[in-house]
Amino acid sequence: MNKLRIILMLCVLPLSIFAQKRQQTGPKKTEKTILKNGTVIDGTLHSPAMIADVYLEDSLITAILPKGQPQKAGYEEAKIMDLNGKFILPGLIDTHVHLGTMTEGSIEELNKRTHHDLERVLIGGITTVRDMGGDGRLMAGYQRSANLDQIPSPDIFYVAFLAGPNYMKMMGDREILGLQNQSIGWRQTVHEQDNAHDIIAMAKGSGATGIKIYSDISGAMVKKLAREATLQKMQVWSHATVMPAIPSEAVNAGVKVISHAHDVPWEQVGKNGKMVNDHNGYSALKMDFPQLAPLMALMKKNNVILDATIYLSSLNKGYDVNAFYITKSMHKAGVKVSVGTDWMIPEGTALPNIHEEMALMVSKCGFTTREVIHAATMIGAEATGLSDRGQIKEGKRADILILNSNPLENISATKDIFGVIKNGKVYPKS
Numbered sequence: 001m002n003k004l005r006i007i008l009m010l011c012v013l014p015l016s017i018f019a020q021k022r023q024q025t026g027p028k029k030t031e032k033t034i035l036k037n038g039t040v041i042d043g044t045l046h047s048p049a050m051i052a053d054v055y056l057e058d059s060l061i062t063a064i065l066p067k068g069q070p071q072k073a074g075y076e077e078a079k080i081m082d083l084n085g086k087f088i089l090p091g092l093i094d095t096h097v098h099l100g101t102m103t104e105g106s107i108e109e110l111n112k113r114t115h116h117d118l119e120r121v122l123i124g125g126i127t128t129v130r131d132m133g134g135d136g137r138l139m140a141g142y143q144r145s146a147n148l149d150q151i152p153s154p155d156i157f158y159v160a161f162l163a164g165p166n167y168m169k170m171m172g173d174r175e176i177l178g179l180q181n182q183s184i185g186w187r188q189t190v191h192e193q194d195n196a197h198d199i200i201a202m203a204k205g206s207g208a209t210g211i212k213i214y215s216d217i218s219g220a221m222v223k224k225l226a227r228e229a230t231l232q233k234m235q236v237w238s239h240a241t242v243m244p245a246i247p248s249e250a251v252n253a254g255v256k257v258i259s260h261a262h263d264v265p266w267e268q269v270g271k272n273g274k275m276v277n278d279h280n281g282y283s284a285l286k287m288d289f290p291q292l293a294p295l296m297a298l299m300k301k302n303n304v305i306l307d308a309t310i311y312l313s314s315l316n317k318g319y320d321v322n323a324f325y326i327t328k329s330m331h332k333a334g335v336k337v338s339v340g341t342d343w344m345i346p347e348g349t350a351l352p353n354i355h356e357e358m359a360l361m362v363s364k365c366g367f368t369t370r371e372v373i374h375a376a377t378m379i380g381a382e383a384t385g386l387s388d389r390g391q392i393k394e395g396k397r398a399d400i401l402i403l404n405s406n407p408l409e410n411i412s413a414t415k416d417i418f419g420v421i422k423n424g425k426v427y428p429k430s
Contacts, residue, residue, distance in 0.1 A: 030057060030058060031056075031057070031058050031079075031424065032055075032056065032057050032074070032075050032077070032078035032079065033055075033056040033078055033079045033080075033081060033424075033426075034053055034054070034055055034056075034071075034072075034075055034078050034079070034080050034081070035053065035054040035055075035056070035081050035083050035088060035400075035402075036053045036080055036081065036082050036083060036084075037051060037053070037067060037082060037083055037084040038051070038052070038054065038083030038084070038086045038087065038088040038402065039051050039052075039086070039087045039088065039406070040052045040054065040064060040088045040392050041087060041088065041089050041370075041373060041392075041407065041408065042064075042090070042391055042392040042393060043089065043090040043373060043374060043377040043378045043390055043391040043392060044374065044378065044391065045370060045371065045374050049087075049408060050066055050067075051066070051067040052064050052065060052066050052067060053065050053067065053069075053071075054088055054392065054400075055072050055075060055078075056398045056421075056424055057424075058398075058424050059397055059398055059423045059424035060395065060396070060397060060398055060424070061392065061393065061394055061395065061396050061397070061398050062394060062395075063394055064392060064393070064394065081426075083402060083418075085404075086402050086403065086404060086418050087402070087403040087404075087405070087406055087407065087413070088392060088400060088401075088402055089373060089377070089392070089400070089401045089402075089403065089407070089414075090377040090378070090389065090390050090391055090392055090396075090399060090400065090401065091125065091126065091127025091128065091154075091377070091389070091399035091400055091401050091420065091421075091422060092125045092126045092127065092339070092354055092376045092377065092380070092401060092414070093126070093127070093128040093129070093130070093338075093339070093376060093377060093380025093381055093383075093384065093389075093390065094121075094126050094128075094129045094130070094154075094339065094340060094341055094344060094352065094354045094380070095129075095130045095257070095307050095338040095339060095340035095380050095383045095384060096130065096132050096259060096307050096309050096340025096341060096342045097129045097130065097131050097132065097340075097341065097342075097343075097344040098131065098132060098133055098134055098342070098343075098344070099114055099117075099118075099129075099131050099134045099138070099139065099142060099156070099158075099344075100114060100131075100134035100135040100138035100139055100142065101133075101134050101135065107138075110138070111138075114138075114142065115151055115153070117344065117345055118142070118146065118151065118152070118153035118154065119151070119152040119153065120345055120350075120352070121153075121154055121344055121345050121352045122152050122153055122154050122420060122422060122427060123152075123417070123420060123427055123429060124345070124350075124351045124352040124354075124355075124417065125351075125352070125354070125355070125401045125414060125417055125420060126154045126352055126354055127154050127155065127389070127399035127400075127401070127420065127422045127423075128154050128155045128156075128157070128380070128381070128384060128386070128389060128399065129154045129155070129156055129157070129344065130157050130158075130159075130209075130340070130380075130383065130384045131156055131157065131158035131159065132159055132212055132237070132259065132340075132342075133159060133161045133212055133214070134158060136158070136160070136184070136185065136186025136187065136206050136207070136208070137186075139156070139158040139186070139207075139208075140206075140207045142156055143156040143157070143158060143207070149422070149423055149425055152427060154422070155422075155423075157209040157210075157384050157385075157386075158186075158207075158208055158209060159186075159208050159209070159210050159211060159212040159237060160185060160186045160187070160188065160202075160203030160204075160206050160208040160210075160211050160212070161186065161187045161188070161212050161214060162188050162190050162199065162203070162211055162212065162213050162214060162217070162225065163189065163190065163213075163214040163215045163216055163217065164189070164190055164191070164215065164216025164217050165189050165190075165191060165216065166216045167214065167215040167216040168189045168216075184202070184206070185202040185203055185204075185205050185206030185208075186203070186206040186207075186208055188202060188203065190217055190221060190225070192218060192220075192221055194221075196221075196224040196225050196227070196228040197228050197232075199225065199228070200225065200228045200229050200231075200232045200234060201232065203229075203234065204232055204234055208234070209234070209235055209384070209385060210229070210234050210235025210236060210237050210385065211225065211229050211234055211235070211236060211237065212237050212238065212239075213225060213226075213236075213237070213238035213239065213242055213250070213255065214238070214239055214242065215239065215242055215243060216242070216243065216244075217242050217244075217245060218244055218245055219244070219245040219246070219249030219250075219252075219253065219271060221245075222238065222242060222245045222249060222250055222253045222255070223249075223252070223253035223254070225253075226250075226253040226254035226255055227253075227254060230254055235256060235257075235384070235385040236254055236255050236256050236257075237255065237256065237257045237258075237259070237307075238250045238255045238257075238258055238259070239258065239259050239260060239263060240258040240259060240260050240261070240263040240264045240266075240306075241260075241263040241264070241266040241267070243266065244271070245271075246266060246267050246269065246270065246271060247263075247264055247266070247267045247295055248267060248291070248294075248295050248298060249271065251295070251298050251299055251302055251304050252298065252302075254302075255304065256303075256304060256305065256383075256385075257304065257305045257306075257307050257338070257383045258299075258304060258305075258306060258307065259307040259309060259340065259342075260307070260308070260309050260313075260323075260342075261306060261308040261309065261310060261313065261322070261323040261324075261326040261327045261330070262309075262310075262313045262316075262319040262320075262322050262323040262326070264292075264295070264306075264322075264326045265285040265286065265287065265289060265322055265326070266285065267289070267291045267292065267295055268285060268286060268289040268290075268291050269285075282318055282319070283318050285322070287321065287322055287325050287326075288325070292326075292329060293333075296329065296330055296333040296335055297333070299330070299335045300333060300334050300335050303336070304335070304336075305335075305336045305337065305338050305379060305382065305383045306326075306327065306330050306335055306336070306337045306338070307337075307338050307340040307383060308323065308326075308327040308330075308337050308338070308339075308340065308357075308361075308365075309323075309340050309341060309342040309357075310323045310324060310327055310357060310360050310361065310364070310365065311341050311342075311343070311353050311356045311357040311360055312341065312342040312343050314360060314364075324360075324364040324365055327361065327364075327365040328364070328365040328366045331365055331366055331367060331371075332366060336375075336379050336382070336383075337361070337365075337367075337375050337379065338375055338376075338379045338380050338382075338383040339354055339357050339358055339361070339372070339375050339376040339379075339380060340357070340383075341353040341354055341356075341357050351415055354376065355412070355414050355415050358372045358373075358375075358376055358411055358414060359411055359412060361375065362411045369407055369408050369409070369410070369411045370408060372411060373407060373408075373414075377390045377391065378390040378391055397423060397424075398421055398422075398423065398424040399421065399422055399423065400420070400421040400422075401414070401417070401420055402417070402418040402419045402420070402421070403416055403417060403418060404416040404417070404418050417429050
């Protein structure tokens with residue numbers, strides 16, 4: 001009996017010590033911060049900028065009180081950031097980046113470069129990115145570390161890449177080292193006879209947020225994939241032109257975001273047309289074609305967003321003029337446009353390309369400064385399938401860009417960064 005009692009005591013003792021340790025540790029202390037006296041530009045199209053105090057509790061915005069109102073109760077011991085003369089915006093969202101795509105060098109070199117780029121991008125004002133095609137073996141790790149704030153990085157949401165056999169044969173193994181052109185969850189070869197349910201189930205199992213329908217897929221198959229992805233609660237994204245599917249087929253199929261304004265003119269070749277991947281073939285396309293107006297009306301009706309990527313187009317003669325014209329026309333027609341770069345940040349530059357993309361949207365595509373801020377925040381969140389961020393509003397995530405000068409007066413002020421807050425954590429410019 002005494003022996004049994006001793007055994008029970010030995011079993012219970014570690015549990016009691018563990019419970020005591022838990023009790024001593026207690027719940028995590030809430031972090032409260034007040035951003036005082038800054039000018040709030042909330043990301044909407046119509047709310048006027050105002051001097052206000054923004055209250056944060058851990059990762060959330062809990063209140064925005066105009067200057068002069070009494071301090072919110074419960075914030076007596078909060079950290080105060082005096083932002084007099086500064087401007088408070090939602091964190092920027094780049095809706096088209098590519099991470100984990102280096103095809104040479106060791107995994108250590110790739111990780112080192114990617115982590116360096118992600119930190120530069122975060123300090124440069126971007127708090128969320130939509131990755132449109134990287135190595136899924138790497139993306140899952142980057143996403144976990146970024147979204148748990150274990151590394152300084154924007155939050156990452158990535159795709160499962162889908163393309164037809166001709167494209168995959170052309171690209172071979174260079175995009176997926178070591179997989180010998182296998183079809184796996186995050187990178188699948190799609191044949192016309194394939195089962196859409198199985199394709200999407202594999203894509204979802206890879207941890208991807210959405211699918212990217214890339215190339216060499218018919219309009220009928222695009223429709224099957226989009227319908228099944230929606231049923232399985234995945235985001236549905238595609239190139240504007242998938243060929244043989246043209247933009248209107250993708251829009252009719254249920255795709256929510258189409259990428260690359262410069263690809264939209266392929267609408268004029270008609271169903272089952274052929275894309276010519278050279279400058280001569282591209283230059284033969286008309287910029288103002290009769291199918292554009294009904295396409296834009298369809299996009300507006302179906303609430304389809306254009307991920308324009310005009311900065312990258314501006315670097316390619318022939319593509320630039322079409323990209324500017326299409327983006328300007330879409331915006332004028334009331335189609336939503338997000339801010340995606342397709343080239344997140346070059347080596348050796350201080351700031352990410354999103355600032356150049358936004359400047360081009362103002363100078364070349366008819367956006368006001370307020371409209372392009374809206375595109376880079378609220379529309380970016382919608383394009384990524386997120387409702388918890390993109391706006392300075394009570395209940396939204398504390399993803400915030402703080403500027404030294406007024407971007408409503410000059411959009412280049414988005415480069416004049418004082419600091420960034422991501423998920424409630426402050427990252428000073430230095």
